[in-house]
Amino acid sequence: xxxxxxxxxxxxxxxxxxxxxxxxxxxxxxxxxxxxxxxxxxxxxxxxxxxxxxxxxxxxxxxxxxxxxxxxxxxxxxxxxxxxxxxxxxxxxxxxxxxxxxxxxxxxxxxxxxxxxxxxxxxxxxxxxxxxxxxxxxxxxxxxxxxxxxxxxxxxxxxxxxxxxxxxxxxxxxxxxxxxxxxxxxxxxxxxxxxxxxxxxxxxxxxxxxxxxxxxxxxxxxxxxxxxxxxxxxxxxxxxxxxxxxxxxxxxxxxxxxxxxxxxxxxxxxxxxxxxxxxxxxxxxxxxxxxxxxxxxxxxxxxxxxxxxxxxxxxxxxxxxxxxxxxxxxxxxxxxxxxxxxxxxxxxxxxxxxxxxxxxxxxxxxxxxxxxxxxxxxxxxxx
Numbered sequence: 001x002x003x004x005x006x007x008x009x010x011x012x013x014x015x016x017x018x019x020x021x022x023x024x025x026x027x028x029x030x031x032x033x034x035x036x037x038x039x040x041x042x043x044x045x046x047x048x049x050x051x052x053x054x055x056x057x058x059x060x061x062x063x064x065x066x067x068x069x070x071x072x073x074x075x076x077x078x079x080x081x082x083x084x085x086x087x088x089x090x091x092x093x094x095x096x097x098x099x100x101x102x103x104x105x106x107x108x109x110x111x112x113x114x115x116x117x118x119x120x121x122x123x124x125x126x127x128x129x130x131x132x133x134x135x136x137x138x139x140x141x142x143x144x145x146x147x148x149x150x151x152x153x154x155x156x157x158x159x160x161x162x163x164x165x166x167x168x169x170x171x172x173x174x175x176x177x178x179x180x181x182x183x184x185x186x187x188x189x190x191x192x193x194x195x196x197x198x199x200x201x202x203x204x205x206x207x208x209x210x211x212x213x214x215x216x217x218x219x220x221x222x223x224x225x226x227x228x229x230x231x232x233x234x235x236x237x238x239x240x241x242x243x244x245x246x247x248x249x250x251x252x253x254x255x256x257x258x259x260x261x262x263x264x265x266x267x268x269x270x271x272x273x274x275x276x277x278x279x280x281x282x283x284x285x286x287x288x289x290x291x292x293x294x295x296x297x298x299x300x301x302x303x304x305x306x307x308x309x310x311x312x313x314x315x316x317x318x319x320x321x322x323x324x325x326x327x328x329x330x331x332x333x334x335x336x337x338x339x340x341x342x343x344x345x346x347x348x349x350x351x352x353x354x355x356x357x358x359x360x361x362x363x364x365x366x367x368x369x370x371x372x373x374x375x376x377x378x379x380x381x382x383x
Contacts (some may be wrong), residue, residue, distance in 0.1 A: 006143045015060050017365050019321035022194040023258070024247075031246035038242075039098035043222070046242035050249050054205050056174055058190075059182035062207040063214040064241040066248075067221050070169045070191025073204035075103035076238060077187035078215035080138075080245060083108050087136040090166070092122040093329035095141045099167050101328045102189075103139070112133070112331040112340040118283040120144060120296065120348060124152035131156075137163040142171035142181050143327070144354075145197070145262075145293035150176040150184045154187040163324045165189075169204075172197045173259045177287045182207040187217075192248055197262070197293050200248030203240050212222055250368045261359035264368060269295055269355065272370030276377050278302075294325055295357035297373075304350045310376055311353060318372035323354045 035041055043066075051064040059085030067073050083089060085107035093098050093112040100110035114126035122140045138157060140148035150164075157164050168174070168181045175181060182188040187210070191192035192203035208214050216233075218226055256259040270281050280298040284290045299307050304327065314320040329345050355369055 002073055008034070014126075014320040016315070017321055017356050017368065019282060019323045019354060019362070020195040020244070020355050020357075021356075021362060022358050023254075023358075024199075025250075027250045028247045029211070031250050032243055033243045035246045037199045041243050042241055043239040043241045044250065046245035047240050050200075050245040050252075053249060053252050054109050055207065057209045057255065059180050059188070060370060061148055061254075062209055063211065064125070064181055065208075065217045065221070066239055066245060067204045067206065067238045068240055069202060069238075070193060070196075071102055072205040072221070072236075072238040073189035073191070073206045074098060074139075074165075074167060075105050076217045076220045076236070077165060077189055077213070077347075078106045078108070079100055079205050079220055080213045081165065081186050082136070083136055083163075084135065088132060088134045089137045089139055089332075090122075090127050090135060091139045092143075092345070093331040093340065093342055093355070094120060094326060094348055095143060096326065097333060097335065098168070099139060099141055099329050100336060102203070104336075107137070109134075110330075110338075112338060112342060114344045115143075115348065116149070117347070119146055119148075119285050120352075121146060121148035121150070121366070122153075123344070124149055124156060126154070128156055129245055130161055131162075135160065137165055137186075138168055139165045141167040141169070141310070142174055144282070145291040146282075147171060147174045147176035147181050147286065147288045149287075149291075150179075150181075154184065168207075169193075170196065170329045171291060172255060172262045173289075173309060174291045175289040185211070186210065186294050187213055190243075196247070197258065197291060198251040200240070200244040200251065203244045203248060213243075216278040230298040246292075258359040262311045262357055263290070264298070265357045265359070265361055266290070266295050268363075268366045269357065269369065270325075272366070273297065273344050273373055276374050278344050278377050279373060292357045294323075294354040296352050296354045298351040299353060299377075300351065302351050304324055307350060312332055313376045313379070314372050316370065321356060324349075324352060325354050 087108040148284035166188035
């Protein structure tokens with residue numbers, strides 16, 4: 001690829017800074033060994049303990065139900081809430097496909113609305129414009145670790161008698177107006193994938209204040225039964241293992257410290273990049289707490305090709321990893337192909353670049369990231 005548009009073409013020699021880095025230590029390995037030695041490795045006491053501790057640490061007062069992935073958390077939550085054929089659920093197209101996939105898997109139709117240009121989260125006004133008499137729910141995504149505007153979405157839901165489902169896959173510990181994400185909707189879904197702010201190796205968590213929803217999800221995750229061979233509904237095998245839960249329990253003891261480190265790293269990047277021409281640092285809504293699953297900047301006015309060349313120059317010339325989340329709107333994927341007028345979504349897919357912000361970064365890493373972005377952006381401006 002020709003990267004002369006953005007860089008000097010010189011190859012970097014040294015240790016790369018990855019855009020994401022799962023943090024798995026001795027305590028996690030010891031927890032896994034403990035479970036393996038116990039002989040009880042499927043869903044058991046570790047899962048039950050993890051569910052209670054997840055609620056206590058991240059969504060106080062909620063009921064938590066552990067499953068095998070964030071997608072399963074969304075899917076089972078939707079099923080438990082009664083979403084199905086004939087229903088519409090409003091979702092953003094600027095997100096991972098799992099958001100819309102989970103709706104489609106129930107037989108309902110995902111309806112795509114545009115995002116807010118500042119925060120990248122689902123836009124309440126754009127959402128209001130696509131509500132129909134078939135709309136049953138709104139599913140905002142707390143994208144990159146920033147809470148969506150839950151005040152506006154709750155007002156919309158109240159006005160139109162709609163349900164709210166939160167996709168909190170990237171937002172462990174985020175909040176809106178002082179209230180934690182995971183506590184607003186009929187249910188909320190968190191991902192515990194390795195690159196998330198905390199992990200269980202693989203897994204997901206549903207939070208809800210509704211005991212009926214929680215019980216139905218417990219049934220659905222376990223072949224439709226809470227007691228062995230007493231199947232109450234047709235269910236799935238979406239259980240979390242005790243091995244994964246043991247990892248998650250250790251990670252929960254670290255998540256608050258890691259979040260503070262991510263926020264500190266973001267402040268350092270903000271200060272270093274705020275005056276770099278052509279680079280717009282993340283906007284944080286006044287009522288939101290951002291936990292920086294991703295530190296996502298805009299290359300204002302860039303084409304997708306420009307953006308890709310920029311990333312290539314960061315990697316090859318400076319050893320700084322970067323990513324694009326997300327380069328293709330979900331409605332344009334082969335699996336959906338739905339026409340929608342989403343100008344802010346389209347713009348974001350061309351301009352966004354996510355930079356390293358994970359807790360393992362040292363000051364020297366942050367300095368190198370700032371230097372690299374400044375140098376590559378400067379080369380682009382002078383090209």
